[in-house]
Amino acid sequence: MTLPDALALSPSRLPDGEAAFFGSDVYRRHATPAGVFRPTSVEDLRAIVLAAAEAGLAIHTRGGGVSYTDAHLPRRADSVVIDSSGLDRIVSLNETDMTVTVEPGISWKALDDALAPRGLKVPFVGTFSGLAASVGGTMSQNANGHGSNANGISADSVVALEVLLPDGTFVRTGTTGSQASRGRFRNYGPDLAGLFLGDSGALGIKTAITLKLLRRKPAHETASFTFPDFAALHGCMSAIAGMKIEEKSFGLDLALSQGQIAKQDTGTMLSVARGVWQSSPSALAGARSLLRMAAAGRRVLASAPYAAHYIADGYSAIEARAKIDAIRKVALGFGREIANSVPTVVRAMPFQPLHNMLGPAGERWVPLHGLLPHSRVAAFHAAFTSYVDGKRAEMDRKGAYIGAMFSSIGAGTFLYEPALYWKDALTPYHERMMEPGYLAGLPRYAENPDGAALVEEIRTEIIGLMHAHGAGHFQVGKLYPYTRERDEGALTLLRAVKAQVDPKGLLNPGALGI
Template structure:
């Protein structure tokens, strides 16, 4: 069948207005934060599970590669087409939310953002255990579950996958696979995940290579009404890491993140006055009452941003509780731990994060308009110090080339549950904005920061440096979220594991049309 005939059939499925074929649309939907993929034949925007089934079945029958796009906040080629003339399925119209307060779960379509879900749950006093990444204003639940992510709630409840109960997944042949308790022939209840082999787990972090998520069910918990925020400064990486590890083992902080001197002096301390005013307004709106908001703003103004400019690591914790007594007890225990390694500083940063957990995507460009891309590795605490030393040595070897091309970097760190340490490196370099930046970011923000000409030499070296960082993570056995097509996966598995994974891929997607190239397939 000719492509034009195939596109006509796709248009019949979703409606002509929801099949995008212009060069601009195909380019935008095929570009992520870092770079563009091959040009797709079309972008389809389904609204129902039946439409997803029909699109996938038709595309697969004609060997058309299928790439599923969530909120678009990837920087690892997660959904960018690896083959020309494929079909991009955009989840932007898949917005259903069904809340079951009795059995404590919520079922959503994959295009629901974390902010939209939180807005729906908040009036009911509920939340998901993991309730979204910092990019949750755009990041979708389907994308986060497909790629795995962390941030809000991860200090106690782990990553996004650990809050998933079940899914409905459209396979390459158009069939729907239901996982968890809802797969029982006599019930459709999504109340429980772990019954027999954990089929749900196969589709968490699969990068859309095994199927298209049609619905996702998350476990719910009661939202804690009392919160506290604590911040500390540490002179060395090891002191910061040891404090974070000890806090994590005690399960004291629902959320945590730390910044190295370069990142806090760059991305945060160099924000313009307009961004600071907007942040202050969000903090005031998020306060429990006007008096509390005024007190918080006064403390923030007094603290200023001087602590961000000092050459030290800062770490920030958010503590939730059923009452102020619990918050105080946990915060006291947290302080006792951290003050063995560092000193207390103003809690401005976590206060801002709690007031606006899903901030605008301004950080997809640097504070001076630079291009931005992060890489990360997740490792045990026992490995983190050795990795840090090796990374510092690598940067020293590369410093001359980095200076030549105007490349700067910074680090962010976090713990997940009791047992994992995230080491993330953010790179910045002067280069032309892409269609992604120019479409996603508001004009007033783009006008407020510098713009750069194309910089192919810096871009090429940036790609080389990024790959060196990824290789170093591999030397220390680090693992990754958001694997996409950027991190090696299948090639790094032991033979037995690789064989099983290949068999699963062949069974679910025999024509290899589901996001080919992702995870190394």
């Protein structure tokens, strides 16, 4: 379609050849947008939004573009994508009031790199994808990540938001919404920031995000355990979650232990070894970690069906060790301790290259997840296992397999995160997002439409199974059934808010299902 002049001539417009990439995520593409824009100032962004709204074009904001729930994907051609990566500055940092305000496109890694030399960090440090994932995108999704076990999910780190609406109005939340107030806290009256957190970009475009700051803890310890079955893994993770003691923990089944996070190619291992050395509080601890990593590798992980990995931070080595000792005491009631190579690697390099966007042998990858109360986990796991067993023969035939990762969210919720893999051709998205040197070392596969169709069928059916077991979801995007069976009062309120902030329905149509 032809863009109006205000957009066609915008200096922030990217070449047309970029449109297909910016209309894709790691899983798929629906439509190619009419234009892609990379503003470098909030004023530019506002001008683009006003022109697009005037022309009746759908507006999709993209952060790092590493979500996989159709979240930022246009579904029709009369749309524009706004790439927020040009809005990546730290606007202000206040070490007295302990807040940092950032533009939405800054990545978690860039933010952490800027805070580390000052001995500071944000409580939610970022996602595993934080090399690319942006603060704005993550806040629009809700995420579990580094620091979440100690400090909560992404939304829990927010003090205030500045949000741009399609008519050019800015909404500022909490104390920042009052010109009289110099305060820096979120809960001044109703929690308006909360309205926009996890909105999948359906309610506005975040232009500034103010986050809490914490002092970094210089010491850390890690530990890993294997378990004979899922019940033991879950028992251990839920018992430790109630203690709220670790910085980060996660469980893996055998498929993921052998691939994904536990897998390290030689190049990554070398940079990880450097990172472990640098991040270890003492040279001796660094040497010990490296030796353990070399000796243990994947061998031990492959010996048990489930593993859990723990990272504890402390202001002193004694504090970190005491935390890991407390974790160990509980974990040994459920499983046995193994070498701590996986959490050591994760702690040393929280933001690794995005190699996990493919399986260990170059397979295509798409994850999904459900948030379940601990009381419902066993029933869901039984139903999930039986469903997967029923599909196993067809998956084998069509070159697909499934693994799962697990996390605790607060004391009461369990994040069950299956990941599907299948042998298929890569897309231009992979070629652009992943390192060419890494891709060159992986096998390539021919187009596999049967495998892809099976994966889509399984993904849809597992989401149905999760819904039937009462699961909730982060990263709703355009995938998870947020509105299904939702209380009428809540839905009416949300639709009224949408009608108020976006009366023409131009902001990321389809997101949240509203």
